[in-house]
Amino acid sequence: MANRLIQSVAQLGSLNAALYACDRVLRRLSGGRWALYKYQFLAQAVGAAPLCGGRGARIAVRLCRSLHELPSGYPRPAAVLRARYAQHACSLAAVRHGELVGFLWLLFGACQEDEVRARYLLASPHSCWDFDVWVRPQERLGLVFPRLWDEANALLRARAVRWSCSRISAFNPASLAAHASIGTVALGSATFLRCGRWQWMLATLAPYFHLSRHAGAFPRLCFDTGTLPLPPVPESPCPTSKP
Template sequence: MSERLRLTIAQLGWLNAALYWLARVLARTSGGRCSLYRYIFVAQYVSDTPITPLRGADIHITSPGAGDLLPKDYPRPAEVVRDRYAQGSRTLSAWRNGRLAGFIWLIQHAYQEDEVRVRYLLVSPHASWDYDVWVRPEERLGWVFRRLWESARHHLRQRDIRWTCSRISAFNAGSLRAHAQIGVVRLGHALFLRCGGWQWMVASMRPYVHLSRSSNVFPQLTFDSSALQEPPCHNSRKSATY
């Protein structure tokens, strides 16, 4: 067994490692027409307690709207951003020395995934979905993410949001490790296989299995955080998936 394979198994576990390598083989042999994704869905309690210590006074947080211009180096396509705003999403952006340093996206009620064809529905009015957390690589050892998450925490608490849900890639070792160290609640998982216009889904929640052959046909996964127990320690430390 090669050292690289050993490391992948150690970081992801046997199942996720096997699916990760399968995804690479599929992408290579199909010329990019086929792709495989495995998501793990989690929820984290939104604490009343600010993140401490809170530093990074030179980091400025803004909440741009749909009509605001994107920076030239914004790392997401303009059409994807337009669709997110059309769904009702809100973004918080971190700026440092006049340059975009990071962002996080938030949405309530429902979110249409833009990596695969699926819709996430949140049942509780006290829940939100956070997604696409990005921090500029050279800023990832600094205070950008803490400032972003503190702003997000404040924004969510003002709207009486108690739980924020998200999906993480089962192939992202750093994200898996970070989430294992904090107080998240696992909600389920799903596997998606896309080949051309076809998409197959197998999930741990209803509808469990789904086949889609066009962009306007997709499954809906429902999450209900109303029965989740608040953790004894409310000092939230949300991890960045970048």
């Protein structure tokens, strides 16, 4: 138990580790009706240079614009996928030897959060949302992640998108580290406490605080990438351990 606590603090920092522990306790005591979420909002510049330098050609990445185009074994509930397509989101799916090994989602315009009640807005037409970036666990040191982003960047450049924004759980250090490896800029953070039908939000950006008592009430957080400085290019964005 002590080792697990030390590891959590090392990975998340003391504040996020305490919030994560609080979330675990709330869920256990309430049977899942109460929960605590903390999100980090990041932006990454749409790159022109390939991350993989031509490697990873055996990983095919396909654009899936509808439910029936998704590969078999897609690890998300059908209701969640239908809601995403209703917002006009699209998925890039990475397949190797006929098996799904990773995916990410892109959304151009406003994004309705599917874990808490919140709506995310983009001030610039040259920005988009990326979310739910997933790589099969045994592939996470390989080329699946950068291959997905090579294809995503090509798609975004064709649409004149300069920045891709992400909402990442502050309790997911692996995802935060993966995004940091390809260069990100912090946009802010928000913490949500859900207690049955009630929800509280505390954020570092307007409206800063919000109380929601029913499904139709939710905060709107707006992100403007128009004045962001370009981040430094990472020295080695693509791993070299696997083909």
